[in-house]
Amino acid sequence: MNFTHVPGTNNKHKVTLYALSTCGWCRKTKELLDSQNVEYDYIYVDQCQGEERTRATAAVRELNPRGSFPTLKIDDEVVAGFDEERILELLA
Amino acid sequence: MSQTAKYPPEVNTLYERLKREAEAGGYTLNPDKEFTLSLVQGLIDNEKRFGYMACPCRLAYGEKDKDIDIICPCYYRDQDLEEFGACYCCLYVNEDWTSGRKPHKSIPDRRPPEFVLSGFSEPAASIETTGTSKSIGPLPYPVWRCKVCGYLAARNEPPGVCPVCKAKKDRFERFI
Ligand code: SF4
Numbered sequence: 386m387n388f389t390h391v392p393g394t395n396n397k398h399k400v401t402l403y404a405l406s407t408c409g410w411c412r413k414t415k416e417l418l419d420s421q422n423v424e425y426d427y428i429y430v431d432q433c434q435g436e437e438r439t440r441a442t443a444a445v446r447e448l449n450p451r452g453s454f455p456t457l458k459i460d461d462e463v464v465a466g467f468d469e470e471r472i473l474e475l476l477a
Numbered sequence: 478m479s480q481t482a483k484y485p486p487e488v489n490t491l492y493e494r495l496k497r498e499a500e501a502g503g504y505t506l507n508p509d510k511e512f513t514l515s516l517v518q519g520l521i522d523n524e525k526r527f528g529y530m531a532c533p534c535r536l537a538y539g540e541k542d543k544d545i546d547i548i549c550p551c552y553y554r555d556q557d558l559e560e561f562g563a564c565y566c567c568l569y570v571n572e573d574w575t576s577g578r579k580p581h582k583s584i585p586d587r588r589p590p591e592f593v594l595s596g597f598s599e600p601a602a603s604i605e606t607t608g609t610s611k612s613i614g615p616l617p618y619p620v621w622r623c624k625v626c627g628y629l630a631a632r633n634e635p636p637g638v639c640p641v642c643k644a645k646k647d648r649f650e651r652f653i
Pocket of ligand 1: 569
């Protein structure tokens with residue numbers, strides 16, 4: 386899958402974000418990661434096509450059976466939806 | 478820079494229209510204008526991609542029939558407003574939300590998760606235009622129900638646009 390890498394000084398955790406380019410909560414999640422200088426990879430699933438889209442949606446549903454966005458993976462933890470407190474806790 | 482200056486004029490125009498229509502129908506747009514403008518931009522992006530304004534916070538299938546439930550305003554909006562004070566995207570909110578009685582958090586999607594992969598599964602086109610006036614039992618007219626807001630209209634055909642929530646004709650179902 387074609388993830389976009391965002392470099393950051395906070396690279397203690399492996400952070401992967403599945404997002405939609407049009408979604409307000411996905412945007413807030415990205416902004417939160419950026420404000421914390423977190424290193425992460427993200428993919429806009431709505432911009433994927435064909436095979437890649439199938440793989441991306443399968444990956445999301447494996448992490449978050451509801452298949453909703455944003456789906457954020459921090460190490461082995463999954464945060465579905467924008468949950469600022471939980472995200473900050475996991476990044477600490 | 479002002480909030481509005483960051484977005485192209487079309488975004489501001491649609492924002493103003495949605496705000497006007499929402500207020501006329503008894504709804505409220507999210508007062509966090511920056512957040513709301515970003516969602517309106519999402520609606521415009523989706524309109525350009527698909528030809529209809531699919532919900533910005535849901536993965537659209539890309540075919541109108543399969544996304545009919547998540548064309549904005551979606552079939553889930555009013556129930557979410559009731560329960561959480563906001564629609565799933567938080568474009569529409571109510572008093573419970575603006576007053577802080579309901580938390581400003583993202584909410585679970587009430588759309589069934591299997592729709593994400595396969596789209597809306599309800600049998601297509603519950604609307605058949607009747608053409609001539611048909612009598613149903615004792616009723617002289619069929620009754621049409623807006624699947625977005627529940628507005629009922631007893632007439633030969635569903636309204637072109639719902640007068641309450643502005644959903645288009647194809648989102649009405651035959652109720653009686
Ligand atoms: S009403 Fe809200 S949740 Fe429903 S489609 Fe529109 S923006 Fe999305």
